[in-house]
Amino acid sequence: MSGPGSVTALKERYGEHYRWLLLLSVMVGTMASIMSSTIVNVAIPDMSHHFALGQERAQWVTSGFMVATTVAMLTTPWLLARYGYRATYVGAMVVLLLGGIAGGVADQFAWVLAARVAEGLAAGVVQPIPAVIILYAFQPHEQGRASGIFGMGVVLAPAIGPSIGGLLVDWFGWRSIFFMVVPLCIASLWLAYRYVPVTAPGGLAANRESDALDWRGLLIGAVGTLCLLNGLVTLHNGTALEAGGLLALSATSLVLFIAWQRRLLGSGRKPLMDLRLFSYRQFAMGSVVAFIYGTALFGSTYLLPVFMQLGLHFSASHVGTIMLPAGIVLAITIALVGRLADRQPTHLLVGTGLALLAVSFGLMMTIGIGSPLWALVGVAIIGRIGLGFILPSLNLGSMRPLEKNLIAQGSSAISFIRMLGGAAGVSLCGIVLEWRLAAHGAALAGGVDSAGRMQAFAETFLMLTLLCVLALIAAWQLKPAPAQSPQ
Incomplete structure (x- = not known):
């Protein structure tokens, strides 16, 4: 397709560097979606107090978002094929924008939760798109660099976001954090109408007469x-x-x-998830790692702010400031590892990252109320370096063996699996924390010197450590099978 707004027309208009402008455009929207998923964590204690919520109900602010995101990811390949990149991306950004505004003005918890679900649906549609663009628009020798630059930009949002969000919560209350995505959404819409093509993956025309969405699946x-x-x-x-x-x-x-x-695939119709993906060994092993990694990553994203605020008694703004250096180190690490991903084996990079993440969670068990601040910052930095090794490597290593016509499906599937693990991880951390608090006769609220509370947090971090070790075993299976010598 070569009409107005097609990939071909935009390449002719913007020249050789168009692919980088396209990556920048979707990066801004992905930053908004990721910020909306993580920034609310610093406001959970204040929101819980405002609506008189228990720990189980409060965690649904995060879990509801994660469930919506997970399910929506399955629809991305169908939306891209039927409506093209631009319409899909713009539609999701509008929903994310409206969800942020609605959450900020809601006066009942049910409406806050509904806004979070809307934001999650939008985030789920958007987040598989960048990997599709990187694998289609960039040559194999520059895909790692593109993934690293994209990842660096994306993680800066959640790195800086908690610092700004913590200050906003302290100054203006929990409602203010919902409005943080608004400027990013507006910028993403402006960029989308300039640089995001109307075509579907591979430069094909969007086909609105294609098979209907697999609603049953x-x-x-x-x-x-x-x-x-x-x-x-x-x-x-x-x-x-x-x-x-x-x-x-x-x-x-x-x-x-x-x-x-399997039935849809056998009858020649378009399945929601093409199960042929799992016949590729590296993709299958990458999916296992993605699930466990998602459980540990998103579970800790929920747990760390709660630990710092209710365990170590830091303010929301203090929590954001503590996490800022680690976020900046993460952004730098991703950019550097992205270049390595073009030359180094995936299993080595992902394995290194998971080992560092496990060490970080293990060291977090030693942090207490009397620990020096530099120790907490240092442990957080070790974990973020680990994430920096995993993020640009896992998707590329898992999806590179796929045929071109399976790339959109592969990005959607592995994102779905990672987010399913993440959604389970958030719930799992909340459950284990409550379980261990009850076992030690402690509560999240109470005296400063609650040894039982700190022990409960330590045991929850131990669970995350063990999950990372389990993922490390699976990551080693990403090693490509040795080539068979001719007989």
């Missing part, structure tokens, strides 16, 4: 995700029968989803 996926998360929560707060029933429904949904996707 999407519904099964949504039910399975909700049952999984509710089952995890019920493990602690409900009866064993109720929790077992929900987890059994989740497992049943997984079986039904796989069976339905």
Whole structure:
């Protein structure tokens, strides 16, 4: 396709460097979506107090976003094929913008939660798009560099965001953090109409007459995700029968989803998730790592601000300031590792990152109220260096073996799996923390010298450490199989 707004026309208009302008455009929107997923964590204690929420209900501000994001990721390949990059991207950015405004003005927790779900749906559609663009628009020898530069820009938002968000919470209250995504959304819309093509992946014309969305598969996926998360929560707060029933429904949904996707693929129709992806060994192993990694990453993103505010008794602004150096180090690490990803094996980079992340969580167990501030900052930096090794490497290493027509599906699938792990991780951290608090006869609120509370946090960090070690074992399987010598 070579009409106005096509990839060909935009390349002719903006020249050789157009692909970088396109990457910048989607980077701004992805920054907004990621900021909306993480920035609210510094406001959870204030929001809980305002709405008189318990820990389980408060965590749904994060978990609700994660569930919506996870399910929406499955729709991205279909949306791109049917409506093209620009319409899909702009639509998601408008929803994210409206969700941020609605959350900031909501006067009931139900409306805050609804706004978070809307933001999550938008974020889920947007986040698989950059990987598709990098693998289509950039040559193999520059994909790592593009991924590193993109990652550096994206992580600066959540790195700087908590610092600014913490100050806003202290100065103007929790509502102010919802409005932080507004300027980024507006900028992303302006850039989209200049640089994002109307065509679908591969330069094909968007086909609005294509197969309808697999609503049945999407519904099964949504039910399975909700049952999984509710089952995890019920493990602690409900009866064993109720929790077992929900987890059994989740497992049943997984079986039904796989069976339905295979049936659609066998009949020549477009499945929501193309299961041929998992016939590629590196993609299959990368998916295992992505799930465990998502559990540890997003679980810790929820846990760390709660630990610093309610365990170490720091203010929201203090938490943001402590995390700022680690965020800057993360951005620099991603840019450097992105270049390495073009030359070094994926299993080595991802394995190094997971090992550093495990060390960081393990060291966090030693942090207490009397620990020096530099120790906390140093431990956070070690963890962020680990993330910097993983982020630009995992997607590229998993998706490079895929055929071109499976790239959009691959980006959506691995993002879905990572976010499913993340959604489970947020719930899991909340559940384990509550469980260990009860076991030690402690509570999140209370005296400064609560040894039981600090022990509960330490045991939750131990769980994250063990998850990273498990992912490290799986990451070693990303090593390409040795070439067979001719007989």
